[in-house]
Amino acid sequence: MFRFRRRRRAPAQEAAAHVDARWDRLFVTSWSLDQWGMWRANGWFAELADDAEPTTLGDTVLEALRRSKGLVKATDEPLAPVFRAAGVKTWGQYLQGLCSVTVARRYGRISIRPQRNLGARQGLTELPDERRELVDPTAEALGAAVHDALMRAISHGESATSEAVGAPASFGYKRRWLAVRSEDPGAVANALALEDMRPATWRDGIERNEDDLLVFVTPPIDGWTLALIDSAIAEPDLAELSRAFGEAQLFGTHRVPEYHEWQRWVDGSPVRRYCWIGDRGEIPFDQGEPAAAEAGIDRSSDLDRDWDELEFADEETVLEVAREWSVDPSTLDARTDLPDEGLIGRRGRT
Numbered sequence: 001m002f003r004f005r006r007r008r009r010a011p012a013q014e015a016a017a018h019v020d021a022r023w024d025r026l027f028v029t030s031w032s033l034d035q036w037g038m039w040r041a042n043g044w045f046a047e048l049a050d051d052a053e054p055t056t057l058g059d060t061v062l063e064a065l066r067r068s069k070g071l072v073k074a075t076d077e078p079l080a081p082v083f084r085a086a087g088v089k090t091w092g093q094y095l096q097g098l099c100s101v102t103v104a105r106r107y108g109r110i111s112i113r114p115q116r117n118l119g120a121r122q123g124l125t126e127l128p129d130e131r132r133e134l135v136d137p138t139a140e141a142l143g144a145a146v147h148d149a150l151m152r153a154i155s156h157g158e159s160a161t162s163e164a165v166g167a168p169a170s171f172g173y174k175r176r177w178l179a180v181r182s183e184d185p186g187a188v189a190n191a192l193a194l195e196d197m198r199p200a201t202w203r204d205g206i207e208r209n210e211d212d213l214l215v216f217v218t219p220p221i222d223g224w225t226l227a228l229i230d231s232a233i234a235e236p237d238l239a240e241l242s243r244a245f246g247e248a249q250l251f252g253t254h255r256v257p258e259y260h261e262w263q264r265w266v267d268g269s270p271v272r273r274y275c276w277i278g279d280r281g282e283i284p285f286d287q288g289e290p291a292a293a294e295a296g297i298d299r300s301s302d303l304d305r306d307w308d309e310l311e312f313a314d315e316e317t318v319l320e321v322a323r324e325w326s327v328d329p330s331t332l333d334a335r336t337d338l339p340d341e342g343l344i345g346r347r348g349r350t
Helices: 054-066 080-086 091-095 139-155 185-191 202-212 238-245 315-325 329-334
Strands: 014-022 025-033 039-049 098-106 109-117 124-126 132-135 175-180 194-201 215-217 225-229 247-254 259-266 269-277 282-288 341-347
Touching (some): 014 139, 025 054, 039 080, 054 139, 080 091, 109 139, 132 139, 175 185, 175 238, 185 215, 185 225, 202 215, 238 247, 238 259, 247 315
Antiparallel strands (some): 014 098, 025 039, 098 109, 109 132, 175 225, 215 225, 215 341
């Protein structure tokens, strides 16, 4: 997702669109501002062949710009219709082989901005030296300029296909994971009763966890092994895991329902358990001594106060607690000292 100047409302004559070239197809999407001043796909898109005539492409881009008006409601997956048309499920998959151009209009002036593909972890970034501007172009001229911009984006290479295959990848947002005090991923996988286990790179393991509900067990990280799990998978037995390995922790966060959870168990007993679900306005459990990273977060006993005065947990709180207790998984892509592969498997017996 890209950003223009941050503001509440767009001038009436400002509009934006993306043209994405992916294999033999072009996806033209219309973008609008949300209530926070962020540009988001607004649901309108068109699919063309990659060799579409310049006039056809230009007309489609102009239609996308016409559709870019008003405020759009912020959604969790604004590009979901495009993903379905492209036959993918995630942003990371969509980026594979992708070249993209942003087209922005302000009054009669249209700017065409090729993007560089930096892969799933860093996304798209503008190539400022390749930016071009047109004034009231015809559909044919606009289509030809967009085709040219896509070629210039390709010439800068596609980092999505050249990332180190086994490079560590970060995760944490909109995820649930375990941290087990162990340097033996195989033992952790066996304790989770995983079946059909096989080695997996970080990128493959993280994507398969999201798409196929498989469990990804990381290589050891500073004395800990992490396991990406999913809410659809049977709840892990933290008491048993902590008895087997000495300590086991569970973290979970998802910004849409405002679900944020952390638990720490040692030798079979809970040391700290906390969960806030903003959608329901509930703290289902709040037991034990809070972590230092929880400073300022309100407890279950505070919910009878004026909520305007309360401070609730968010996804950053979860990562801060993880950093304090064991490993912050949102920082792993910066590590160069970790093994290339972990394990992936399906949760079998419970």
